[in-house]
Amino acid sequence: MVKVLTVGNFKGGVGKSTTSSVFTCLLGNANKKVLLIDFDPQGNSSELIEKTFEQKLTQNVSTIQAIENTDLQPAIVKVTENVDILKADWSLAVLPELIEERFAKKDRLFVLDHLLTKIKESYDYILIDTPPTLSIYTNNAILASDYVIMVLQTQQQAYSSSVKFVQYLQQLQKDYDDSFDLLGIVPYLINKQGPVDQEVINDAEKVFGIAMTTSKIYHRERVKRWGRFGIKSDDTWDQRTLKMYDNVLNELLARINYKER
Numbered sequence: 001m002v003k004v005l006t007v008g009n010f011k012g013g014v015g016k017s018t019t020s021s022v023f024t025c026l027l028g029n030a031n032k033k034v035l036l037i038d039f040d041p042q043g044n045s046s047e048l049i050e051k052t053f054e055q056k057l058t059q060n061v062s063t064i065q066a067i068e069n070t071d072l073q074p075a076i077v078k079v080t081e082n083v084d085i086l087k088a089d090w091s092l093a094v095l096p097e098l099i100e101e102r103f104a105k106k107d108r109l110f111v112l113d114h115l116l117t118k119i120k121e122s123y124d125y126i127l128i129d130t131p132p133t134l135s136i137y138t139n140n141a142i143l144a145s146d147y148v149i150m151v152l153q154t155q156q157q158a159y160s161s162s163v164k165f166v167q168y169l170q171q172l173q174k175d176y177d178d179s180f181d182l183l184g185i186v187p188y189l190i191n192k193q194g195p196v197d198q199e200v201i202n203d204a205e206k207v208f209g210i211a212m213t214t215s216k217i218y219h220r221e222r223v224k225r226w227g228r229f230g231i232k233s234d235d236t237w238d239q240r241t242l243k244m245y246d247n248v249l250n251e252l253l254a255r256i257n258y259k260e261r
Contacts, residue, residue, distance in 0.1 A: 002120045003256060005183065006128040006145040008138060010168075011161035014153040015188045017044035018223060020129040022245045025052065025231055028082040032124040035076065038063075038088035039112075039141050040131040041095075046087040051230030053079055057087060064091045068098055072115050084123075096136045108136065109176070113144035134168065142172055147183035149252060152204060152212075154190050154197035159204060166208065181259065184252050187216040189223070215247040 007020045024036040038045040057077045066075035128141040152162045191197045222241040232238045
């Protein structure tokens, strides 16, 4: 059965788009059918996927048009045999106005959830990359999801945002009686020699407990290079960096298996 996973945090620049994109590539390489939904008008995931697969991905209709037509299928672009993407661009910025005009108030936070019901069984996994805001984008993504993955960069501001994000998830569950679950909190771009990094990790482990993944993403210059040239596996440094993401992904998938056994 398909699993819908949202990658989120209220703070920008903490690695949501890179994590979403790398997980998409790893799942595709594992012969899983994956749809990546870039639900951030900045389109960082879309850009990274284009660089990774060295192709311009052209939609028949834009994502915002597809939402307006209540049919996502024409906007989905096939990247590889296993990987599809629903791209984002700045036209997606009008989504709040569109939803307010076209959908009843009771349905506005469930637009994406309803649209995914028509296509989700074509996939093993659907990953949603979200903007770093409390918004109609984030709410729709979370309420369409089975699980939420939070990326925690080891900076004080990112930690504070993460605490607020988890509190907000709990409030959404309470307000809408929704069944999504926090799958894991991923420590991200940790500097092994950084005392502040370790202090943030210690604080996070006290507050979040077992929600923290034991696998971690450590700081690597290769991640910055991927931002310029795409996600690669060309050399040892690429492969070592990918292995960190693969370890985290496998831990998260094991958690799903445990929760649903």
